[in-house]
Amino acid sequence: MDTGVLTYKSIKIWKEQNISKYKGDLAGLNAFHDQVMKKVLEVAIVQLQKGLPPCAFSWFITGSGGRFEQGFISDQDHGMIYVEDTEECRSYFKALGEELSDGLALVGYPYCKGYIMSSNPLWCKSLESWKEQLRTWMESESWEAIRYLQIFYDARVLVGETLYINQLKNVVYKYQLEQPNLLKRFMANIMHLKNTIGPLGQILVERYGPYQGCIDLKYSAFVPYVNAIRILAIKEGIYETSTLSRISELVKKEKYTNLLRNCNDNFELLLKYRLSLFKVDDYFDTHYLKIAGLSKAEKKQIKQILKTGIRIHDEVIELIEKGC
């Protein structure tokens, strides 16, 4: 950046100038997004004109960002945890959260349609209120609460103390140890998979529309892996958020070696395929892979990826249903 004064606009320009460097480099791209968002927080604190934060806090991102799977464009998904449950802190972080969401939107991260943003009081709370909220969510077992819990579990800290988020995840871990039914509720929430392999072993592609003949990698390939691995991570109290690092933690446990055979390789391949679809110029991430354009070997590979995902998903369901 050339000048000293940081503004949302200058961050936006800097982001647009540099993001294309990370074409084909998922880790680099995610690190770059982290850097951009950290700068947005700096500007937000200045813009707020309320001085420095009155207590220790941590700002986390979740969703695809939490899992280090962001493409060039992604919605914002984030929340805040602050330590002191005082009126001063509440009003400060509420205002900061709102400023932050607006700032991120200005820099080029669209608002989250599900309102998973620090500007939403549900996602901006003191540590104690967070614990309370997690317990309420876990006890209510409502469809929405279960969704929130799974989203929360993908959270990683961007700015501030890492300890808090791990403490909170530990609350979930402990709870499910005593109440195995919680995992079943998680499972129920993710049972539906888009059919990708037909009964005759063929790849099922989109029938109509601009993506005719394509498969939607995000929903048909990623979802079974990400969801199944997350459930196991919750069950085993693994706090890592990227699917690959969760897998490498899980395979250390002997009971999962068979279940997770070929999992890592196939998921890495999947990431590679998805990366090949990223186009910076379009300024629009596509997750659709045209099947007709692939070679025979590539088609076989895609089938292998899809089948492994489905197998792991199904076996995890079975495992959870059996009550482990």
Added chain:
Amino acid sequence: MDAMYLMNSLWTMVAAILVIFMIGGFILLEAGSTRMKNAGHVAGKTIFTFGLASIVFWTLSYGLIFGGNANFLVGMTDFFYSGDLAKPEEGGLATTVFFVFQLAFAAISVTIALGGFAERAKFSAYVVFTILFGILVYPVIAHWIWGGGWLAEHGKQDFAGSTVVHLTGAMAALAATILLKPRIGKFNKDGSSNNIAGHNQVYTALAVLILWVGWFGFNAGSTVSVDGAFFGFVALNTNLAAGAGAVAATLISWFVLGKPDIPTILNGALAGLVAITASCAFVDVWASVVIGFVAGILTFYGARFLEKRKIDDPIFAVSVHGIPGIWGTLSTGFFATKELASVGKPGLFYGGGFDQLGVQFMGVAVSGIYAFVVSFAILWVMKKVMGGIRVSEEEEIMGLDISEHGSYGYPEQMDKLAKEANVVASKTHVSS
């Protein structure tokens, strides 16, 4: 009076009413398979064209099909049928009843043809084509096969009209849909296609049920006789073919698409019915299951084939009535049995050799080509003379309910949508 004559007349009258009720099925079928903005138009024009086709049938079609003094193409007497009864024959039926029954068939055929017009033709095109189809297309094929024409002399088997009614209608629909070109938004510039989903699958399913029931009039009624209660056998074959068609279509869509597809299931039942229409009186019960099953598979692949060829077949007129109509007609060439072949010869599987199959093939090919070519020519001339047969782009987008008739089939919903569209139009400075 002869009891048989009265019973035959009564049974055929009931059958005629069942067939006429199929018009209701077609209203629901077309309305359900298309969008809300055209629903009122679909319903209204179908009633209108049935009315118009009835008048045309009375003035000309009936005489052209069944009249005496016939040339190669058509008969030349009995126009403006007066309602006179022919002298009652033993085993016959009242001419008036026969007239109404035949009128219903002609009306079904033109209704199928007009399915190819769906969602984009001018109302005036419906008017003109209904008249010309009733004079130049349907009577010729019906005369050839049912009116004692040359195909009848060859022993062409088409018990209730797989060729005469369904294929003829479908070929006209194909000509229309090709000349009208696809609906706006059906195909993309890059060659991919979009699914323009019908607005009500429940309508479509009820339509299939109404048609299925009506088909007992169509097929079993085509006995035009209660003799030996043979109509029961025909009804049995009809029902099994419809069932097999639905099952086959369900399975094939499940296998290929990964999910049992509702429109395909519905089309499968209809395809089974269309196919068994020619053969219902000539084949064994087991064969009707096979015929229906094959039809269910054919309609699925037929629809996909047309879509690949960039032919927009909005209500599946071609893939349901055309392709299964051809298959049904050919099927008697394989499956007609010695005992049941009251017309023509037994099929290939019953020791008849290739004779009957050859006749069936010739009949279906000549009839199909005639129907397509003449319909295409009529529509082509109409296009020139009438300044186009398709509504303007703006009218197509606003929907035929409002553009052609001035009121909506679903006024509450459509008024709201139209207001929103007007806001957009005013913002983009497009006059509306």
